Amino acid sequence: MTLPFSADQAPDEFEPMTGELDLEDRRALRRVAGLSTELTDVTEVEYRALRLERVVLVGVWTEGTAAMAENSLRELALLAETAGSEVLEGLVQRRSRPDPATYIGSGKAAELRDIVIATGADTVICDGELAPGQLRHLEETVQVKVIDRTALILDIFAQHAKSREGKAQVELAQLSYLLPRLRGWGGNLSRQVGGRAAGGVGIGGRGPGETKIELDRRRIRTRMAKLRRQIGEMSKARDTGRGERRRGEVPAVAIAGYTNAGKSSLLNRLTGAGVLVENALFATLDPTVRRAETPGGRHYTLADTVGFVRHLPHQLVEAFRSTLEEVTGAGLVLHVVDGSDPEPEAQLDAVREVLREIGADTINEIVVINKADAADDLAIVRLQRREPHSVVVSARTGQGIDELRAAIEAELPGLESELHALVPYERGDLIARVHDHGEVLKLEHVAEGTLLHARVPGDLAGELSRYEVVAPTV
Numbered sequence: 001m002t003l004p005f006s007a008d009q010a011p012d013e014f015e016p017m018t019g020e021l022d023l024e025d026r027r028a029l030r031r032v033a034g035l036s037t038e039l040t041d042v043t044e045v046e047y048r049a050l051r052l053e054r055v056v057l058v059g060v061w062t063e064g065t066a067a068m069a070e071n072s073l074r075e076l077a078l079l080a081e082t083a084g085s086e087v088l089e090g091l092v093q094r095r096s097r098p099d100p101a102t103y104i105g106s107g108k109a110a111e112l113r114d115i116v117i118a119t120g121a122d123t124v125i126c127d128g129e130l131a132p133g134q135l136r137h138l139e140e141t142v143q144v145k146v147i148d149r150t151a152l153i154l155d156i157f158a159q160h161a162k163s164r165e166g167k168a169q170v171e172l173a174q175l176s177y178l179l180p181r182l183r184g185w186g187g188n189l190s191r192q193v194g195g196r197a198a199g200g201v202g203i204g205g206r207g208p209g210e211t212k213i214e215l216d217r218r219r220i221r222t223r224m225a226k227l228r229r230q231i232g233e234m235s236k237a238r239d240t241g242r243g244e245r246r247r248g249e250v251p252a253v254a255i256a257g258y259t260n261a262g263k264s265s266l267l268n269r270l271t272g273a274g275v276l277v278e279n280a281l282f283a284t285l286d287p288t289v290r291r292a293e294t295p296g297g298r299h300y301t302l303a304d305t306v307g308f309v310r311h312l313p314h315q316l317v318e319a320f321r322s323t324l325e326e327v328t329g330a331g332l333v334l335h336v337v338d339g340s341d342p343e344p345e346a347q348l349d350a351v352r353e354v355l356r357e358i359g360a361d362t363i364n365e366i367v368v369i370n371k372a373d374a375a376d377d378l379a380i381v382r383l384q385r386r387e388p389h390s391v392v393v394s395a396r397t398g399q400g401i402d403e404l405r406a407a408i409e410a411e412l413p414g415l416e417s418e419l420h421a422l423v424p425y426e427r428g429d430l431i432a433r434v435h436d437h438g439e440v441l442k443l444e445h446v447a448e449g450t451l452l453h454a455r456v457p458g459d460l461a462g463e464l465s466r467y468e469v470v471a472p473t474v
């Protein structure tokens with residue numbers, strides 16, 4: 001990561017930034033997890049470079065079984081590792097609700113402090129979204145940087161965003177996370193910074209890089225407005241592409257699913273595309289669209305989308321709305337779930353929650369239970385019982401892929417018209433489109449042209465209607 005200053009500079013040594021945020025500011029902001037108090041027009045805010053290196057995880061278990069709480073923490077560990085950190089220790093606190101002051105309660109916070117000292121950790125990651133005050137209080141106790149699950153996920157997204165649109169979306173999400181967490185640089189912060197430095201971590205270069213930048217809410221808001229505009233323009237351009245595909249009568253299918261469920265692997269299986277497959281969370285942020293074909297020869301487009309996760313930060317869902325439109329604009333959703341996960345049901349629910357949020361829950365869905373090669377048979381049976389409209393596959397071995405192809409064929413929207421037509425030879429283009437977008441049931445060449453019996457989408461039926469003939473009786 002390039003910062004506009006070096007992390008071991010004392011806070012007064014670097015230039016305050018003015019004017020609109022430039023690239024360096026934005027890079028720096030990526031890593032911000034600040035706190036909120038009163039703000040003036042131009043406010044110096046605390047800025048922290050999130051150097052996720054040696055981390056201790058902490059979760060609050062309020063409901064569900066102990067195994068579920070552990071799974072959530074295990075997932076947090078995976079997220080932390082995806083962000084490039086080393087997980088040293090994890091603890092779960094059983095409470096009826098998170099403590100409003102310190103999230104885990106003061107006794108547990110003191111215990112956490114001991115663990116931090118014993119392990120030499122430089123960061124604590126909490127398994128939830130914390131209020132700015134909770135973060136501050138906990139930080140005061142443990143004396144190292146504390147971040148929450150939301151900041152961690154935002155950070156991973158920032159690392160993985162590649163396209164202009166993806167980057168703009170992540171930045172927008174980060175700024176909206178940052179905005180309520182800005183705080184003035186005054187008495188209480190100075191004390192806190194001093195205290196932390198005295199505690200052996202912080203700004204001296206021994207602990208997390210920490211420094212301050214000068215920003216104000218207005219500049220951030222202006223930047224957010226600009227980003228929204230840019231994202232809107234980029235999404236309009238993609239819309240046009242989608243519109244063109246639609247006019248070409250190619251049905252759109254979208255792959256949605258939990259992160260690491262095997263969406264990219266499935267896309268590769270179904271289309272032969274060489275899309276990157278990584279055993280990492282959120283390897284895909286930008287939608288990839290490929291052409292695919294059913295066994296009966298119908299063409300469709302298949303879009304891979306960003307992976308979902310439990311408690312996906314709402315700022316991200318909001319910012320990624322236009323990318324997620326690949327799903328809302330689809331006629332069929334392949335909902336991929338990792339059958340070998342300890343809690344595939346929770347994955348399904350988390351994904352459906354986001355689908356609901358973006359208005360894609362009414363789209364026809366095939367549940368694809370993936371990783372059958374690695375899953376427990378009983379778990380698969382349990383899932384199939386819960387999701388009767390499902391197909392069991394292994395994107396890795398190819399098991400079940402033929403059944404999935406057939407299921408896609410059966411569910412593809414738009415073959416509403418079955419007709420017989422005598423198409424003159426000079427309209428070979430229509431026959432070619434029937435081959436691509438419809439299902440040819442019978443085809444025969446006669447003197448006057450091509451005698452066709454086919455199922456086709458509505459638009460094509462309209463064009464073929466002038467050549468329609470009565471069904472031959474033999």
Ligand SMILES: Nc1nc2c(ncn2[C@@H]2O[C@H](COP(=O)(O)OP(=O)(O)OP(=O)(O)O)[C@@H](O)[C@H]2O)c(=O)[nH]1
Nearest residue numbers: 260261262263264265278279282283284307395396
């Ligand atoms: N055993 C097994 N592993 C699989 C299968 N399909 C995918 N994987 C592995 O699961 C990991 C994630 O696969 P991806 O296809 O990248 O998953 P994704 O859902 O696109 O991931 P994100 O982009 O992170 O959301 C990789 O290590 C794959 O090799 C499968 O059928 N069986």
